[in-house]
Amino acid sequence: MSESPHLQISSFRRGVHPDEYKNLTCHLSARELPLPDEVFIALHQHIGAPCEALVAKGDQVKTGQKIADSPAHVTSPIHASITGTVVAVADFPHPLGGKVPMIHIKRDGEEDEWEGLSTPDNWETSSKEDLAKLVREAGIVGLGGAAFPTHVKLTPPSNKPIDHFILNGCECEPFLTCDHRNMLEQTDHILMGMAITMRILGVEQGIVGIEANKADAIAAMEARVKALHLNFKVQPLKVKYPQGAEKMLIDAALGRKVPAGGLPMDVGVVVNNIATALAVYEAVVEGKPLIQRMLTVTGDAIQKPGNLIVRIGTPFQVCVDACGGLKEATSQVFMGGPMMGLVQYDFQVPTLKATSGIVCMESSQLTSMRHYPCIQCGACVSVCPMNLVPTRLSRLAETGKYADCKEWGLFNCIECGSCAFVCPSGIPLVQWIRVGKVKATEQQKKLKAQA
Numbered sequence: 001m002s003e004s005p006h007l008q009i010s011s012f013r014r015g016v017h018p019d020e021y022k023n024l025t026c027h028l029s030a031r032e033l034p035l036p037d038e039v040f041i042a043l044h045q046h047i048g049a050p051c052e053a054l055v056a057k058g059d060q061v062k063t064g065q066k067i068a069d070s071p072a073h074v075t076s077p078i079h080a081s082i083t084g085t086v087v088a089v090a091d092f093p094h095p096l097g098g099k100v101p102m103i104h105i106k107r108d109g110e111e112d113e114w115e116g117l118s119t120p121d122n123w124e125t126s127s128k129e130d131l132a133k134l135v136r137e138a139g140i141v142g143l144g145g146a147a148f149p150t151h152v153k154l155t156p157p158s159n160k161p162i163d164h165f166i167l168n169g170c171e172c173e174p175f176l177t178c179d180h181r182n183m184l185e186q187t188d189h190i191l192m193g194m195a196i197t198m199r200i201l202g203v204e205q206g207i208v209g210i211e212a213n214k215a216d217a218i219a220a221m222e223a224r225v226k227a228l229h230l231n232f233k234v235q236p237l238k239v240k241y242p243q244g245a246e247k248m249l250i251d252a253a254l255g256r257k258v259p260a261g262g263l264p265m266d267v268g269v270v271v272n273n274i275a276t277a278l279a280v281y282e283a284v285v286e287g288k289p290l291i292q293r294m295l296t297v298t299g300d301a302i303q304k305p306g307n308l309i310v311r312i313g314t315p316f317q318v319c320v321d322a323c324g325g326l327k328e329a330t331s332q333v334f335m336g337g338p339m340m341g342l343v344q345y346d347f348q349v350p351t352l353k354a355t356s357g358i359v360c361m362e363s364s365q366l367t368s369m370r371h372y373p374c375i376q377c378g379a380c381v382s383v384c385p386m387n388l389v390p391t392r393l394s395r396l397a398e399t400g401k402y403a404d405c406k407e408w409g410l411f412n413c414i415e416c417g418s419c420a421f422v423c424p425s426g427i428p429l430v431q432w433i434r435v436g437k438v439k440a441t442e443q444q445k446k447l448k449a450q451a
């Protein structure tokens with residue numbers, strides 16, 4: 001993929017330029033996988049409170065039926081992704097590690113029997129509140145990887161007025177191409193999802209931010225925006241990692257800086273991913289809850305890389321087999337891209353709502369696993385888009401000084417991995433920072449409980 005020389009492009013300060021490896025799949029249309037024989041649907045696959053199962057072993061469920069929910073505000077309900085029988089509600093391996101409660105469904109029959117959402121006759125005249133409720137009932141979360149419940153983002157408090165909505169089409173992670181394919185294959189539905197989202201937010205200004213290496217997607221979006229008479233701006237962005245991180249995107253597209261510890265709504269902006277906008281369209285117009293998504297199965301260790309449309313809860317093994325399986329030299333598998341993704345050890349884990357890719361790499365694509373002492377070169381500091389000192393944060397986390405970590409801005413880290421990517425000593429900086437966040441949060445909870 002190459003950048004168009006005619007585009008006026010924007011960006012943020014710092015960041016890195018990892019090899020893209022997107023040519024493996026960016027030209028391949030999405031393939032819909034046949035219905036899986038079984039799915040394992042995790043009760044916790046979003047930020048916020050986990051859901052409680054609404055079904056039990058032996059229950060028959062229809063595709064789209066709500067099978068788990070929670071009374072909490074920050075949560076998102078979960079739906080059956082196939083028609084079948086619940087064979088267990090039990091702990092199974094999860095892509096984030098360990099075992100967590102899941103609903104195990106075995107398919108009955110060859111076709112879906114649907115239980116959809118009831119949709120408005122005309123969303124343009126529906127109330128914002130009804131549309132936001134529908135987004136919640138559809139179980140929509142941020143599909144770029146964050147999995148934050150979308151209905152919460154779309155109902156900001158009244159003291160946080162929103163004036164811009166940005167649709168995030170950056171897809172800056174190496175290897176991943178599902179957003180790119182969606183922009184080419186689902187252009188109108190994505191734009192309609194964006195219009196519905198903007199109606200809920202009550203904003204007039206909409207920007208579609210796309211990295212300049214996706215010239216065909218930029219052209220497709222621009223053409224359809226014009227043809228549909230939409231008042232959206234398509235904004236090409238510099239090819240730089242992590243351009244798709246919300247704070248970097250807002251800086252690049254609008255020149256607004258989200259304050260340390262703040263949220264996009266603090267500067268009047270809401271950002272959603274391409275696939276999230278598509279899910280909003282499918283829920284509000286077609287009555288479909290979030291039961292499937294497109295993901296990229298790729299890497300040099302995959303026989304036939306591709307973009308697949310899969311039901312949520314489909315085991316990784318099924319997705320990998322659909323792409324011809326693994327080559328012998330596979331060394332590492334990630335859920336998501338190699339910069340922010342999580343290493344996987346068990347192919348029985350299920351796809352989650354936020355699974356944007358399964359990346360399988362040969363040893364030649366991996367940097368050495370050996371770590372050397374810090375040579376104080378400052379490279380990690382010079383690329384950190386959040387102006388942090390990653391070497392210091394990592395060292396403090398490694399030595400258990402979590403309170404000091406917080407002083408050094410631990411929770412401002414967006415875990416983009418740029419620091420680890422450039423470190424000549426191969427220090428797993430972001431991994432230590434993640435450990436620091438978990439431990440500092442535990443420490444905070446303990447102190448609260450003792451108070």
Ligand code: SF4
Nearest residue numbers: 384413414416417419
């Ligand atoms: S410290 Fe955090 S935000 Fe900064 S480069 Fe490393 S991972 Fe990214």
Ligand code: SF4
Nearest residue numbers: 374375377378380423
């Ligand atoms: S990039 Fe690595 S070696 Fe250089 S200062 Fe940062 S931690 Fe140390």
